[in-house]
Amino acid sequence: MRRRVLPGLPLSLGITLFYVGLIVALPIGALVFKAASLGPQDYWRIVSSGRALASYRVTIACAAAATAFNLVFGLALAWVLSRYSFPGKRFVDAIVDLPFALPTAVAGIALTTLFAANGWFGSVLAQAGILVAYTPLGIVVAMTFTSLPFVVRTVQPVLEDLDPALEEAAQSLGGSDLSIFARVILPLLAPALLAGVSLSFARSLGEFGAIIFIAGNQPFETEITALLAFIRLEEYDYQAAAAIASVLLVTAFAILAATNLLQARALRYMQRA
Amino acid sequence: MAHAPHGRPPRVGDGAAVRRALIAFVLAVGAILVLAPLVVIFAQAFRLGIPAFVANIAHPDTRHAILLTVLTALVAVPVNTVFGVAAAWAITRFDFPGKRALTVAIEIPFSISPIVAGVAYLFVYGLQGLFGPALQAAEIKILFALPGIVLASMFVTAPFVARELIPLMQAQGRDLEEAATSLGASGWRTFFSVTLPNIRWALLYGVVLCNARVMGEFGAVSVVSGNIRGQTNTLPLHVELLYHDYNTAGAFAAASILTLLALVTIVAKVLLERQGAGRVRRPALAAPLPAALSTAAALSPAEGAKP
Amino acid sequence: MKITLDNVVKTFDTFRAVHGVSLAIGSGELVALLGPSGSGKTTILRMVAGLEYADGGTIRFGDRDATRIPVRERGVGFVFQHYALFPHMTVAGNIAFGMKVSKLRRSRAAIDARVAELLSLVKLGGLGGRFPGQISGGQRQRVALARALAVDPKVLLLDEPFGALDANVRRELRRSLRDIHDALGITTLFVTHDQEEALDLADRVVILDHGRIVQEGTPQQVCRAPSSAFVTRFLGDANRLVAEVRGGRALIAGGSIEAAGVPDGRAEIYARPADIEWAREGAGIAARVIRVMDRPESRRLVARLPGGEHVELDMTPETAVGVGDSGVVTLRRANVFALA
Numbered sequence: 001m002r003r004r005v006l007p008g009l010p011l012s013l014g015i016t017l018f019y020v021g022l023i024v025a026l027p028i029g030a031l032v033f034k035a036a037s038l039g040p041q042d043y044w045r046i047v048s049s050g051r052a053l054a055s056y057r058v059t060i061a062c063a064a065a066a067t068a069f070n071l072v073f074g075l076a077l078a079w080v081l082s083r084y085s086f087p088g089k090r091f092v093d094a095i096v097d098l099p100f101a102l103p104t105a106v107a108g109i110a111l112t113t114l115f116a117a118n119g120w121f122g123s124v125l126a127q128a129g130i131l132v133a134y135t136p137l138g139i140v141v142a143m144t145f146t147s148l149p150f151v152v153r154t155v156q157p158v159l160e161d162l163d164p165a166l167e168e169a170a171q172s173l174g175g176s177d178l179s180i181f182a183r184v185i186l187p188l189l190a191p192a193l194l195a196g197v198s199l200s201f202a203r204s205l206g207e208f209g210a211i212i213f214i215a216g217n218q219p220f221e222t223e224i225t226a227l228l229a230f231i232r233l234e235e236y237d238y239q240a241a242a243a244i245a246s247v248l249l250v251t252a253f254a255i256l257a258a259t260n261l262l263q264a265r266a267l268r269y270m271q272r273a
Numbered sequence: 274m275a276h277a278p279h280g281r282p283p284r285v286g287d288g289a290a291v292r293r294a295l296i297a298f299v300l301a302v303g304a305i306l307v308l309a310p311l312v313v314i315f316a317q318a319f320r321l322g323i324p325a326f327v328a329n330i331a332h333p334d335t336r337h338a339i340l341l342t343v344l345t346a347l348v349a350v351p352v353n354t355v356f357g358v359a360a361a362w363a364i365t366r367f368d369f370p371g372k373r374a375l376t377v378a379i380e381i382p383f384s385i386s387p388i389v390a391g392v393a394y395l396f397v398y399g400l401q402g403l404f405g406p407a408l409q410a411a412e413i414k415i416l417f418a419l420p421g422i423v424l425a426s427m428f429v430t431a432p433f434v435a436r437e438l439i440p441l442m443q444a445q446g447r448d449l450e451e452a453a454t455s456l457g458a459s460g461w462r463t464f465f466s467v468t469l470p471n472i473r474w475a476l477l478y479g480v481v482l483c484n485a486r487v488m489g490e491f492g493a494v495s496v497v498s499g500n501i502r503g504q505t506n507t508l509p510l511h512v513e514l515l516y517h518d519y520n521t522a523g524a525f526a527a528a529s530i531l532t533l534l535a536l537v538t539i540v541a542k543v544l545l546e547r548q549g550a551g552r553v554r555r556p557a558l559a560a561p562l563p564a565a566l567s568t569a570a571a572l573s574p575a576e577g578a579k580p
Numbered sequence: 581m582k583i584t585l586d587n588v589v590k591t592f593d594t595f596r597a598v599h600g601v602s603l604a605i606g607s608g609e610l611v612a613l614l615g616p617s618g619s620g621k622t623t624i625l626r627m628v629a630g631l632e633y634a635d636g637g638t639i640r641f642g643d644r645d646a647t648r649i650p651v652r653e654r655g656v657g658f659v660f661q662h663y664a665l666f667p668h669m670t671v672a673g674n675i676a677f678g679m680k681v682s683k684l685r686r687s688r689a690a691i692d693a694r695v696a697e698l699l700s701l702v703k704l705g706g707l708g709g710r711f712p713g714q715i716s717g718g719q720r721q722r723v724a725l726a727r728a729l730a731v732d733p734k735v736l737l738l739d740e741p742f743g744a745l746d747a748n749v750r751r752e753l754r755r756s757l758r759d760i761h762d763a764l765g766i767t768t769l770f771v772t773h774d775q776e777e778a779l780d781l782a783d784r785v786v787i788l789d790h791g792r793i794v795q796e797g798t799p800q801q802v803c804r805a806p807s808s809a810f811v812t813r814f815l816g817d818a819n820r821l822v823a824e825v826r827g828g829r830a831l832i833a834g835g836s837i838e839a840a841g842v843p844d845g846r847a848e849i850y851a852r853p854a855d856i857e858w859a860r861e862g863a864g865i866a867a868r869v870i871r872v873m874d875r876p877e878s879r880r881l882v883a884r885l886p887g888g889e890h891v892e893l894d895m896t897p898e899t900a901v902g903v904g905d906s907g908v909v910t911l912r913r914a915n916v917f918a919l920a
Contacts, residue, residue, distance in 0.1 A: 005447070005451045005454060005455075006366050006367070006447065006450050006451060006454055006460070006463070007454070007459075007460035007463075008362060008363075008366070008460045008464070009363065009366075009367045009369075011359070012359040012360070012362040012363040012366075013359075013363040013367070013369070015355065015356060015359035015360075016356065016359050016360040016363050016364075016375065016379075017375075019356040019359075019360075019431070020360075020375065020378050020379060020431070023424065023427050023428050023431055024378060024379075024381055024382060024428060024431055025378070026397055027390065027393035027394050027396070027397050027428065028381070028385075028393055030393060030396040030397045030402060030403050031389070031392060031393035031396050033396070033403075034396045034401075034402075073298075073299070073302055076295050076298055076299055077299045077303075079286065079295060080295050080296055080299045083284070083286060083287075084292055084295070084296060086296055088300075092299070092300070092303055094539055094540075094542075094543045095303070095307055095308070095311075095539065096303070096307070097539050097542060098307050098310075098311065098535060098539065099307070100482075100485075101485050101489075101534075101535035101536075101538040101539050101542075102310075102489070102531070102532060102535040103488070103489025103490070103491060103508075103509045103512075103528075103531045103535070104489070104491050104492070104509075105489075105491040105509040105510075105512050105513050105528075106314065106489070106509070106512060106528040106531050106532055106535075107310060109512065109513075109516050109524055109525070109528060110310035110311075110313050110314050110528070111310055113313050113317060113521075114309055114310060114313050119313075120309065120313065121305065121309070141306075144306065145306055145307075145310070148306060148307070163662075163664060164284075165660045165661075165662065165664035166664050166666060167284060167285055168631050168651070168658070168660070168664065169658065169660055169664040169665075169666075169727075170666075170677070170681075171285075171631075171650070171651045171652045172629060172630075172631070172651050172652065172654075172656060172657070172658040172728075173652075173677055173678030173681065173727070173728075173730075173731055174652050174653075174678055174681055174682050174683075174731055175652065175677070175678075175681040176652075176681065177285045177286060177288070177291075179681040180285050180681075181285055181286070183677070183680075183681065184666055185285065187668045188666075188667070188668060199384070202384045203384075205386065206384075206385060206386025206387065206388070206389065207386070208386065208387055208388045208491065208492035208495075209387075209491035209492050209495075209509070213513075213516065226386050226388040226389075226492070227388075229388055229389070229392055230388055230495075230496065233392065233395070233496065238395070238396075238399075238401045241392050241395075242392065242396065245386075245388065245389045245392040245393070248385075248386045248388070248389045249385060249386075249389050252384045252385050252386070252389075255384065256377075256384055269667060269668050269669075269670075269711040269712075269713060270667070270711075270713055281632060281633065282630060282631065282632070282633055282650050282651060283650065
C-alpha cells in the first residue's frame with residue numbers, strides 16, 4: 001500500500017460512504033428485507049404465478065430481440081462512424097445519443113404516435129398486416145430505441161483506437177477483408193461488444209417509461225415485469241411488488257456478474273503467464 | 274470510392290459496395306428510429322397551431338410541473354456533483370480495502386430498473402417501510418412530495434458524475450496533487466488550483482448528463498411521487514397524464530420542452546467532447562474492460578504512417 | 581527477388597515525404613535504409629510493401645510492375661516497428677495466421693509442422709502456447725519475424741526492427757537476423773535510424789535525408805568516403821574545424837591535410853575522435869585539455885584550440901594526461917568538404 005501523501009481521505013470517503021449508504025444501499029436493503037420477509041412459500045407463489053411468468057417471457061424475449069438488433073446496428077454504426085466519411089456524419093454521431101437524452105416518457109408517446117395504426121409508420125406497416133403498437137413488436141421497438149446507443153458507444157472508441165498496424169499486418173499476410181474482420185477485428189471488439197450487449201439487455205429488461213405507452217399492457221401478452229411490479233403497488237399489494245421487484249434486482253445483478261465473468265474470459269489473453 | 278488518385282491502399286471494408294450498403298443501413302435505421310420520433314414530437318405539439326401550443330405550455334398545471342422539475346434538478350444535481358467529486362477523489366487518490374466494491378456499488382443504479390428503485394424507496398420511507406411510521410408520527414412528508422422525488426432522482430443518477438471523473442482522474446495519476454502538496458499547498462488549495470482545472474470539462478459533462486436524466490426521469494419518480502396533478506407531477510409525469518387524458522397536443526407540447534432539453538444536452542455534450550470530456554472512456558458495468566484494453570494498446574502502440 | 585525503385589515520389593497532404601528516389605536491391609541482398617526521423621525511410625519501406633501507394637514513379641519486383649499491387653498480393657513479409665502481433669492469438673496462432681487465411685489450402689498438420697519449424701528457427705521452441713502479452717519484447721520481435729517468414733515471402737521488410745529493445749537484446753537479435761538471412765537468402769530491406777545497426781548488419785547501406793538518397797554503398801564505402809558533411813556527422817561523432825583549401829590541401833595550424841577535389845576557398849574539416857592524436861609537444865595545433873572522460877576502451881579528451889573550438893579525441897586508456905595540460909593535436913585522417 002502506498003504511503004498517504006494527499007489529504008482529504010476521511011472527508012471524501014465519508015461523503016461517499018454516507019451517500020452510497022443512504023441513497024443506494026439503504027433502499028436496496030429495504031427492498032430485499034421486504035421481499036425476504038415474505039417467507040419462501042409466499043415468495044415463490046408470487047414470483048412463479050402465471051401472470052409473472054408470462055411477464056418474464058415477454059420482457060426477456062423482447063429485450064433479446066431488441067438487443068440482437070442493437071448488436072448488429074450498433075456494430076454497423078460504430079464501423080461507419082469510425083471508418084467512413086460522408087456528409088452529415090457528425091450530425092449522425094451526435095444524434096445517436098438522443099435516446100439517452102430524451103426522457104423515456106417522451107420517447108414512449110412519440111414512438112406510439114409513429115407506430116399506431118394511424119401513425120406515419122404504423123399505417124404503412126398495417127397495410128402489410130404488421131401491427132406494432134399494442135403488440136410485443138411495439139415493446140421491441142421501444143426497447144430498441146432506449147438502448148440504441150449502448151453498443152455504438154462501447155464499440156466506437158475501441159474501433160477508433162484499434163492499432164492500424166494489426167490490420168496492415170493481417171493484410172500483408174494475405175488475409176481477405178472478410179477473414180481479417182472475422183479473425184482479427186471482431187475478436188478484438190468482442191469485449192466491448194459484450195459490454196454493450198450486456199448494458200443494452202439490462203436496460204431493456206428494466207425499461208418502463210417508453211414501453212408502457214406502446215405496449216398495450218395486456219396481462220399475459222404485452223405486460224412487462226416492471227409494469228407488473230408497478231400494478232401490484234397500485235393495488236396496494238406491497239409484498240407482491242417487493243417480490244417482483246426483487247426478481248428484477250437479482251436479474252440485474254446476475255447480468256452484471258455474468259458480464260464480468262465473460263469479459264474476463266474474453267480477455268484471458270491479457271493475463272500474465 | 275472517394276479516393277484521391279494516389280491515396281492509400283484500401284483498408285478492410287473500403288470496398289464501394291460494402292461502404293454504401295453500411296452507410297445506407299445506418300442512415301435508414303437512424304431516420305426511422307431517431308429522427309422520426311424527434312420530428313413527430315414537434316409536429317404533434319404544433320398540430321393545433323402556435324396559439325394552442327402557447328396555451329398548453331402556459332397552463333398552470335404545466336407550469337407547475339416545469340417548476341417542480343427544475344426544483345428537483347436544483348437540489349439533486351448539485352448534491353450529486355459533490356458526491357461524484359468526493360467519490361472520485363477517494364477512489365483515485367487513495368488505496369483502501371473495499372475500493373473495488375465501492376466502485377461497483379456506485380455503478381449499481383445504472384443497471385437497475387427505475388421501477389425497482391422507486392419500489393425500494395417506498396420500503397424505506399413509505400408507511401409500509403422502515404422509517405414510514407416514525408416519519409408520519411413526526412409529520413415529515415418524504416414520499417408523494419418533493420423530498421421523495423429528489424431522493425429517487427438522486428438514486429438513478431448517482432453514478433453519472435463519478436463515472437466521468439474516476440477514469441479520468443485515474444489516468445491523470447496523483448503526481449500533480451502530490452507535487453502541489455509537497456510545495457505546501459493545502460488540500461483545498463490543491464483541489465481547486467490543481468485538480469479542478471484538469472477535470473472541469475469532464476465534471477461539466479457529468480453534470481450535464483446527470484441533469485438531463487434528473488429532469489427526464491419517469492419510472493422511479495412515478496412510483497414515489499403519487500402523481501398528484503398540479504402538486505407532485507414532474508414534467509415527464511405530466512406528459513403521461515395529459516396523454517392519458519387524450520390531450521395529445523398538450524402532452525406533446527409539454528414533451529417538446531423536454532425534447533428541447535434533450536437537444537440542448539446533446540449540443541452541450543458535443544461541445545464538451547470537443548474539449549476532451551468523455552474521451553477517457555468510463556468503465557462499462559465496472560468491468561475490467563478499459564484497463565485491460567489500455568494494456569492491449571500498450572502491447573502494440575498505435576503507429577501511424579510516419580513520413 | 582530483385583526490387584527496383586524508379587523515381588518514386590510520395591506526398592502526404594502538403595508535406596513531400598519522398599522526392600524521386602531511385603534504388604535497386606539485388607536478389608538476396610540485405611540492405612539498410614538509414615536516416616534520421618522524417619527522412620522518408622519508413623515511407624519508402626511502406627511503399628515497397630504496398631502499405632502506401634507511390635504518387636509517382638514505379639516499383640518493380642523482378643520484371644513485374646508492383647507499384648499498384650495491394651499488399652496482400654505483393655508477397656512480402658513485413659515486420660512492424662511495434663510488431664503488431666495479434667494480442668488475442670497465441671504465438672503459434674500468430675505464426676499460423678498467414679497460412680490459415682491463404683488461398684492455398686494446407687492441412688492442419690502441415691501448418692503445425694511449419695509453425696514448429698519457424699519457432700525453432702527463431703529459437704522460440706516451447707513458447708507457441710503463450711500470448712504476446714506474456715512474452716518479452718525480444719521474444720515478440722522474433723515472433724513477428726517468424727510470422728512474416730511463414731508465408732514464404734519473396735521479400736522481407738522490417739521497420740525499425742530493434743528500435744524498441746534494449747542494447748544487449750538488440751545486438752543479439754541483430755546477429756540472429758543476419759544468420760536467418762544468410763540461411764534463407766531472402767531479399768531483405770530494413771529501416772533504422774541507428775547507424776551502428778545499419779553498418780553491422782547490412783550488405784549495403786542507403787542513407788536518406790529529407791526524402792532523398794544522399795549516399796549508398798557498402799558499410800566500408802560509406803564509412804571511408806562519406807559523400808557529404810551530413811553523412812559524416814550522421815555516421816558517428818566527428819570534430820568540425822573550419823579551414824582554407826588551396827591547391828587540393830586544407831591548411832591548418834602546423835600543417836595541411838589532403839582535400840582532393842575540394843575547390844579553393846573556405847572548407848570544413850571533419851575528423852573522428854580516434855583520428856586525432858595528442859602530444860605534449862611537437863608540430864600541430866596548440867591545445868589545452870579541459871576535460872577527461874574515462875571509458876572502458878579509451879580515454880576521451882576534450883581540448884580547446886586557440887580559436888576557441890573544442891575537439892574531442894580518443895586516447896588509449898594508459899595515456900597520462902590531466903585537465904589543464906597543454907600540448908598539440910594532429911589530424912591523422914579527416915574528410916574535407918567545401919563550405920557553400
